[in-house]
Amino acid sequence: MPWADTRTVACDEYPFAASTQGAANSNGHYSLRAVKYAHNKAHGTALNQFFTRFHVGEGNKFWVLIDP
Numbered sequence: 001m002p003w004a005d006t007r008t009v010a011c012d013e014y015p016f017a018a019s020t021q022g023a024a025n026s027n028g029h030y031s032l033r034a035v036k037y038a039h040n041k042a043h044g045t046a047l048n049q050f051f052t053r054f055h056v057g058e059g060n061k062f063w064v065l066i067d068p
Contacts, residue, residue, distance in 0.1 A: 010040035016047060020059065 012035045015021040023030040056062050 008037050009034050010037045011035075012040050012043070018044075018047060018051070 012033050013023045014031045015023075015026065017023060023032070050056065054062070
């Protein structure tokens with residue numbers, strides 16, 4: 001996003017970059033969206049807390065429930 005002010009806007013991706021299925025390893029099968037930087041940072045913090053609380057380590061499987 002060369003047009004975005006990275007102090008206020010961030011690029012969010014799914015599957016999560018922190019997972020082995022993240023964009024770097026997904027062969028083009030991922031979704032990107034511009035989001036508010038503060039929202040993206042809060043989500044990253046929450047995801048790291050989830051990984052820690054439930055002992056999700058590298059290579060461990062976990063489910064993602066989408067709640068619309």
